[in-house]
Amino acid sequence: xxxxxxxxxxxxxxxxxxxxxxxxxxxxxxxxxxxxxxxxxxxxxxxxxxxxxxxxxxxxxxxxxxxxxxxxxxxxxxxxxxxxxxxxxxxxxxxxxxxxxxxxxxxxxxxxxxxxxxxxxxxxxxxxxxxxxxxxxxxxxxxxxxxxxxxxxxxxxxxxxxxxxxxxxxxxxxxxxxxxxxxxxxxxxxxxxxxxxxxxxxxxxxxxxxxxxxxxxxxxxxxxxxxxxxxxxxxxxxxxxxxxxxxxxxxxxxxxxxxxxxxxxxxxxxxxxxxxxxxxxxxxxxxxxxxxxxxxxxxxxxxxxxx
Amino acid sequence: xxxxxxxxxxxxxxxxxxxxxxxxxxxxxxxxxxxxxxxxxxxxxxxxxxxxxxxxxxxxxxxxxxxxxxxxxxxxxxxxxxxxxxxxxxxxxxxxxxxxxxxxxxxxxxxxxxxxxxxxxxxxxxxxxxxxxxxxxxxxxxxxxxxxxxxxxxxxxxxxxxxxxxxxxxxxxxxxxxxxxxxxxxxxxxxxxxxxxxxxxxxxxxxxxxxxxxxxxxxxxxxxxxxxxxxxxxxxxxxxxxxxxxxxxxxxx
Numbered sequence: 001x002x003x004x005x006x007x008x009x010x011x012x013x014x015x016x017x018x019x020x021x022x023x024x025x026x027x028x029x030x031x032x033x034x035x036x037x038x039x040x041x042x043x044x045x046x047x048x049x050x051x052x053x054x055x056x057x058x059x060x061x062x063x064x065x066x067x068x069x070x071x072x073x074x075x076x077x078x079x080x081x082x083x084x085x086x087x088x089x090x091x092x093x094x095x096x097x098x099x100x101x102x103x104x105x106x107x108x109x110x111x112x113x114x115x116x117x118x119x120x121x122x123x124x125x126x127x128x129x130x131x132x133x134x135x136x137x138x139x140x141x142x143x144x145x146x147x148x149x150x151x152x153x154x155x156x157x158x159x160x161x162x163x164x165x166x167x168x169x170x171x172x173x174x175x176x177x178x179x180x181x182x183x184x185x186x187x188x189x190x191x192x193x194x195x196x197x198x199x200x201x202x203x204x205x206x207x208x209x210x211x212x213x214x215x216x217x218x219x220x221x222x223x224x225x226x227x228x229x230x231x232x233x234x235x236x237x238x239x240x241x242x243x244x245x246x247x248x249x250x251x252x253x254x255x256x257x258x259x260x261x262x263x264x265x266x267x268x269x270x271x272x273x274x275x276x277x278x279x280x281x282x283x284x285x286x287x288x289x290x291x292x293x294x295x296x297x298x299x300x301x302x303x304x305x306x307x
Numbered sequence: 308x309x310x311x312x313x314x315x316x317x318x319x320x321x322x323x324x325x326x327x328x329x330x331x332x333x334x335x336x337x338x339x340x341x342x343x344x345x346x347x348x349x350x351x352x353x354x355x356x357x358x359x360x361x362x363x364x365x366x367x368x369x370x371x372x373x374x375x376x377x378x379x380x381x382x383x384x385x386x387x388x389x390x391x392x393x394x395x396x397x398x399x400x401x402x403x404x405x406x407x408x409x410x411x412x413x414x415x416x417x418x419x420x421x422x423x424x425x426x427x428x429x430x431x432x433x434x435x436x437x438x439x440x441x442x443x444x445x446x447x448x449x450x451x452x453x454x455x456x457x458x459x460x461x462x463x464x465x466x467x468x469x470x471x472x473x474x475x476x477x478x479x480x481x482x483x484x485x486x487x488x489x490x491x492x493x494x495x496x497x498x499x500x501x502x503x504x505x506x507x508x509x510x511x512x513x514x515x516x517x518x519x520x521x522x523x524x525x526x527x528x529x530x531x532x533x534x535x536x537x538x539x540x541x542x543x544x545x546x547x548x549x550x551x552x553x554x555x556x557x558x559x560x
Contacts, residue, residue: 102315
């Protein structure tokens with residue numbers, strides 16, 4: 001749906017915000033662009049939407065070059081910016097209708113009504129924007145972006161500064177849009193959000209895409225699992241009979257931690273070996289649990305590794 | 308041409324001034340009317356005729372120009388400055404519109420507003436001073452060209468300004484002095500010869516002179532020169548704007 005080729009951006013002050021970015025967004029997916037603050041997420045989105053002139057490279061949206069065929073390319077895109085930017089004195093209805101017209105679409109009150117209802121803004125349609133809460137203002141921005149029935153929706157940090165309940169609602173809205181066939185690209189520095197929402201995840205760091213991967217593959221590929229065994233009686237040291245398993249003693253000798261790679265068949269079969277050895281040594285296990293590293297762990301290790 | 312987008316932008320800009328009807332329509336009409344009352348009806352009767360026209364009537368074209376210039380500049384500059392300031396300009400820039408269309412929307416609305424104001428003031432002036440219009444068609448041509456040119460100038464200022472202070476700077480420090488010294492209240496012939504020459508460097512002289520000619524057939528410089536000068540200003544403004552959009556100055560990093 002969107003193809004980014006060799007996109008670079010160096011700002012006038014010499015800051016290189018994007019470094020030779022290649023990226024492909026598939027039709028109908030939710031793509032999360034994950035990265036720390038200042039990594040180039042917003043610059044990348046801005047370059048695709050035509051808000052920033054790239055220094056090199058090009059962007060193709062559904063076959064339309066976003067510079068030479070900017071009309072066709074831009075008409076397909078809806079953008080929800082990070083900042084709450086609104087003309088304070090217009091009403092919800094007017095501002096959303098304005099957005100539709102601005103993108104060259106004829107008036108369609110039924111569509112506007114549908115959009116407002118789906119974002120639970122219908123009751124507020126006659127309110128002026130300055131009367132709305134922050135969460136409502138953000139929904140208005142989403143409504144504005146959807147007013148012209150875009151096929152691609154960019155959400156720049158959609159849930160930054162939004163409370164948990166509203167965040168869940170936003171996620172619902174985004175899923176609903178995906179079900180309608182809208183391709184969604186969201187940037188976030190909340191890993192939870194990417195983990196919850198995305199089909200694929202791209203990690204951007206210092207203007208470079210360091211990784212693009214299907215979420216599940218990413219998690220299983222990089223995901224370490226930990227098996228923690230809580231013991232009845234504390235140990236001073238790992239028994240020699242168990243030394244081959246690479247166990248670590250924690251919790252002042254009350255727990256044994258076994259780390260393994262969830263994706264590896266060979267290693268997971270060794271769990272049974274470990275348990276058999278435990279039995280043989282006569283250690284009594286009170287409780288056990290496993291933990292899969294979250295995207296956050298993966299992300300932190302990825303960013304640190306290459307820093 | 309993406310007519311739907313242009314129309315939407317234009318109407319939204321027009322609606323903005325309707326929301327603030329007091330500030331954008333009533334206040335300029337009242338402040339200009341005060342000039343008519345003071346200089347036209349009150350003091351004007353004691354001032355001798357200028358080129359065979361009563362003083363009250365003489366200043367009507369100049370005052371309308373004064374209002375037209377300041378309103379065009381302030382309308383257009385605010386129109387684009389505010390979205391830049393609030394950040395909502397992202398929507399305009401990401402819309403499937405060409406720069407020409409964006410300019411038509413913003414500048415067209417600003418020029419229409421000052422044109423409407425100019426006509427309202429023209430009618431209001433009639434209440435205080437009698438005047439005649441010898442060349443109504445040329446009067447309209449001057450009015451439209453000036454409104455468009457100075458709305459373009461305002462649009463440029465709105466892009467150039469990076470704060471409210473700069474937004475006020477040009478209208479206060481440049482436009483108003485130039486208008487007052489541009490023959491609004493006097494004929495250039497009244498000045499000493501040296502200053503007559505200096506004054507010719509003031510662009511507003513040509514606007515006022517041409518506009519006054521369309522009323523009474525009297526002018527400081529030939530109406531053709533006035534017309535050519537306005538067209539020159541218009542081309543300069545368009546050239547600056549095309550550079551702005553080509554370079555992305557202040558709009559697209």
